[in-house]
Amino acid sequence: xxxxxxxxxxxxxxxxxGADYVDNAIRTADDFSRPLQELVTQYCWGExxxxxGLDRKTRSIINLAMITALNRPHEVKMHVKGALNNGLxxxxxxxxxxxxxxxxxxxxxxxxxxxxxxxxxELGI
Amino acid sequence: xxxxxxxxxxxxxxxxxGADYVDNAIRTADDFSRPLQELVTQYCWGExxxxxGLDRKTRSIINLAMITALNRPHEVKMHVKGALNNGLxxxxxxxxxxxxxxxxxxxxxxxxxxxxxxxxxELGI
Amino acid sequence: xxxxxxxxxxxxxxxxxGADYVDNAIRTADDFSRPLQELVTQYCWGExxxxxGLDRKTRSIINLAMITALNRPHEVKMHVKGALNNGLxxxxxxxxxxxxxxxxxxxxxxxxxxxxxxxxxELGI
Amino acid sequence: xxxxxxxxxxxxxxxxxGADYVDNAIRTADDFSRPLQELVTQYCWGExxxxxGLDRKTRSIINLAMITALNRPHEVKMHVKGALNNGLxxxxxxxxxxxxxxxxxxxxxxxxxxxxxxxxxELGI
Amino acid sequence: xxxxxxxxxxxxxxxxxGADYVDNAIRTADDFSRPLQELVTQYCWGExxxxxGLDRKTRSIINLAMITALNRPHEVKMHVKGALNNGLxxxxxxxxxxxxxxxxxxxxxxxxxxxxxxxxxELGI
Amino acid sequence: xxxxxxxxxxxxxxxxxGADYVDNAIRTADDFSRPLQELVTQYCWGExxxxxGLDRKTRSIINLAMITALNRPHEVKMHVKGALNNGLxxxxxxxxxxxxxxxxxxxxxxxxxxxxxxxxxELGI
Numbered sequence: 001x002x003x004x005x006x007x008x009x010x011x012x013x014x015x016x017x018g019a020d021y022v023d024n025a026i027r028t029a030d031d032f033s034r035p036l037q038e039l040v041t042q043y044c045w046g047e048x049x050x051x052x053g054l055d056r057k058t059r060s061i062i063n064l065a066m067i068t069a070l071n072r073p074h075e076v077k078m079h080v081k082g083a084l085n086n087g088l089x090x091x092x093x094x095x096x097x098x099x100x101x102x103x104x105x106x107x108x109x110x111x112x113x114x115x116x117x118x119x120x121x122e123l124g125i
Numbered sequence: 126x127x128x129x130x131x132x133x134x135x136x137x138x139x140x141x142x143g144a145d146y147v148d149n150a151i152r153t154a155d156d157f158s159r160p161l162q163e164l165v166t167q168y169c170w171g172e173x174x175x176x177x178g179l180d181r182k183t184r185s186i187i188n189l190a191m192i193t194a195l196n197r198p199h200e201v202k203m204h205v206k207g208a209l210n211n212g213l214x215x216x217x218x219x220x221x222x223x224x225x226x227x228x229x230x231x232x233x234x235x236x237x238x239x240x241x242x243x244x245x246x247e248l249g250i
Numbered sequence: 251x252x253x254x255x256x257x258x259x260x261x262x263x264x265x266x267x268g269a270d271y272v273d274n275a276i277r278t279a280d281d282f283s284r285p286l287q288e289l290v291t292q293y294c295w296g297e298x299x300x301x302x303g304l305d306r307k308t309r310s311i312i313n314l315a316m317i318t319a320l321n322r323p324h325e326v327k328m329h330v331k332g333a334l335n336n337g338l339x340x341x342x343x344x345x346x347x348x349x350x351x352x353x354x355x356x357x358x359x360x361x362x363x364x365x366x367x368x369x370x371x372e373l374g375i
Numbered sequence: 376x377x378x379x380x381x382x383x384x385x386x387x388x389x390x391x392x393g394a395d396y397v398d399n400a401i402r403t404a405d406d407f408s409r410p411l412q413e414l415v416t417q418y419c420w421g422e423x424x425x426x427x428g429l430d431r432k433t434r435s436i437i438n439l440a441m442i443t444a445l446n447r448p449h450e451v452k453m454h455v456k457g458a459l460n461n462g463l464x465x466x467x468x469x470x471x472x473x474x475x476x477x478x479x480x481x482x483x484x485x486x487x488x489x490x491x492x493x494x495x496x497e498l499g500i
Numbered sequence: 501x502x503x504x505x506x507x508x509x510x511x512x513x514x515x516x517x518g519a520d521y522v523d524n525a526i527r528t529a530d531d532f533s534r535p536l537q538e539l540v541t542q543y544c545w546g547e548x549x550x551x552x553g554l555d556r557k558t559r560s561i562i563n564l565a566m567i568t569a570l571n572r573p574h575e576v577k578m579h580v581k582g583a584l585n586n587g588l589x590x591x592x593x594x595x596x597x598x599x600x601x602x603x604x605x606x607x608x609x610x611x612x613x614x615x616x617x618x619x620x621x622e623l624g625i
Numbered sequence: 626x627x628x629x630x631x632x633x634x635x636x637x638x639x640x641x642x643g644a645d646y647v648d649n650a651i652r653t654a655d656d657f658s659r660p661l662q663e664l665v666t667q668y669c670w671g672e673x674x675x676x677x678g679l680d681r682k683t684r685s686i687i688n689l690a691m692i693t694a695l696n697r698p699h700e701v702k703m704h705v706k707g708a709l710n711n712g713l714x715x716x717x718x719x720x721x722x723x724x725x726x727x728x729x730x731x732x733x734x735x736x737x738x739x740x741x742x743x744x745x746x747e748l749g750i
Contacts, residue, residue, distance in 0.1 A: 032590050032613075036598060051223065054221070066194050069195055070194055092178070098286060101173075102480065105480040110290070110324070164476060218657075226665070230604045230608075232700040233605075235699070239699070241657070316443075344428070344532050349438075352731055357572040358570070360540070367533060407719050407742065418547075445732055445733070447735075544728075554717070554720045561687060562687065601673075
């Protein structure tokens with residue numbers, strides 16, 4: 001593990017997904033899951049989210065569309081929260097998922113609209 | 126067909142994908158493919174691309190990531206060109222596809238990097 | 251929104267998916283989800299389901315297979331109900347999902363068989 | 376191998392995909408590919424296509440939609456030809472792929488429309 | 501149905517997935533789902549799992565990776581259990597899912613790590 | 626970039642995919658594609674392929690199945706070659722792709738069998 005890149009990634013991950021959530025994920029990792037936590041934190045959050053080329057709003061927009069296309073509802077939920085943390089509005093998220101409807105098809109958009117509404121309800125917004 | 130929305134979509138589509146390409150697609154449509162041309166122009170380009178909520182650069186970024194996830198190389202190629210028309214730089218495109226590598230996996234990113242390089246070569250940039 | 255096409259789509263959607271379900275979806279839509287409801291009703295149910303070229307039984311058969319391939323369980327469930335409303339028998343649905351097993355693979359078919367059985371149980375058939 | 380089911384499947388496969396094509400596929404199989412040829416002929420064409428529950432037109436319609444969703448262009452091409460052999464018209468195929476546009480997204484439909492047009496051109500229809 | 505191949509498949513399926521689970525699946529099958537049970541047992545477990553060319557550990561490894569890629573969580577869960585029955589260790593499973601992270605993307609790996617941990621917890625290991 | 630991990634990954638990548646191929650990929654990388662080359666070499670080949678938990682034959686088997694499921698033909702081709710370099714026989718590859726036929730569906734297996742045969746022909750084996 002590249003300790004410096006891990007720490008850089010950890011800081012970004014905490015800012016985007018929330019410190020409580022991330023600290024809990026790291027703390028409850030066991031021998032089975034720790035290598036994934038390290039890989040994801042270093043590689044996903046340090047190497048890529050840590051690049052200066054795109055701002056965090058744009059990276060959130062990419063993830064909302066891309067993870068919907070990948071059909072991973074747990075991650076869609078987490079990245080809707082991350083998108084709000086990164087400053088996207090509900091209207092921004094709506095626009096992304098409407099574009100998804102055309103390119104990924106209606107069922108993909110219906111699923112992500114439902115997940116987003118559950119997040120908004122949970123957060124009371 | 127909603128003629129007004131079709132015309133609105135046609136104008137946007139020509140600006141993003143290039144007038145020659147789009148005019149040719151419309152002109153060479155036959156009875157088999159015309160309904161698709163109309164549906165795509167009206168809904169995809171009129172109803173969605175025509176919405177004011179996201180600028181065209183952002184819509185191109187979404188498409189580069191999302192269509193890579195969907196694994197449709199012909200459309201990736203077309204939307205790399207569209208992204209350049211919408212003002213994205215090669216560096217912007219690189220950032221999108223690096224983020225793709227993490228979330229969609231390395232083979233998806235390798236394919237889109239190769240396609241983008243072919244487009245750049247073709248356009249001499 | 252093309253009001254006429256929306257109304258045409260709404261009527262078909264209510265017949266296929268059930269009036270209660272659809273009216274509830276429309277009524278509970280908020281500013282976030284209303285544009286999706288309108289897009290889906292107009293574009294999916296008006297423009298495509300409203301075309302005379304295929305009967306509704308055939309359109310249901312297509313959806314059962316295609317949405318299984320797309321791996322969207324909420325929509326599979328809804329379209330199993332829609333298929334029954336459109337006059338497909340349990341045997342017809344079985345045949346579609348057996349063909350799915352060969353082309354989409356066994357896990358896809360296992361998932362759709364399970365979902366269909368849940369629907370049948372819920373409906374007491 | 377269940378010889379009887381293989382023979383049943385072989386007969387159906389030859390009728391749907393064309394005797395020349397299928398005989399060539401069987402004849403040119405080597406030790407590497409022969410088990411696949413046998414598996415496909417017996418299970419796909421014997422066990423499933425051989426079932427009486429759906430007619431061949433309907434099975435072709437399912438395949439056109441499902442294989443587009445699966446994004447396998449070689450097989451889409453082969454099953455467009457098979458669909459014509461089974462009595463589907465160009466208009467029927469158009470309807471299937473328009474429905475695909477809504478549920479699988481526009482890029483999937485664009486790809487299958489292009490492949491179908493290539494087949495029609497090749498066959499001079 | 502090829503009775504002999506079905507019996508061969510049934511024996512392997514019971515050894516890999518557990519006799520209780522499989523006997524229950526067979527016993528509770530009704531007219532709707534029985535043809536799938538027969539097809540899967542004969543074709544998947546008899547024809548393919550019954551082939552001598554790869555040992556069961558290797559077949560489990562393939563399934564863990566492939567079914568994660570296919571994004572079918574119910575089947576991932578079942579095949580994590582099957583993998584343990586076939587002698588894979590938690591460390592082996594971890595290695596497979598780390599390789600998944602790179603090729604299928606981080607969200608796919610996160611989902612399969614979570615499912616595997618649920619199985620381990622359920623089994624008290 | 627973690628230089629040490631990059632070098633470790635580069636050595637493994639050259640052994641698996643062939644030194645000529647890899648050296649060419651590195652040498653012809655430009656500012657656009659170099660970050661991907663570095664990311665892939667360090668993370669995919671260093672961090673994951675470099676782990677001791679699975680031998681290279683097993684990692685090749687995983688990739689053949691997983692990349693077929695992901696539907697990335699260029700990468701399937703490259704990893705068929707890599708699999709041969711890692712000591713898999715044509716019979717091993719056949720077994721993997723037969724298992725693919727069941728779980729990913731027949732079209733996926735047909736595509737990978739065709740690609741593998743092209744590789745064998747190209748290599749004269």
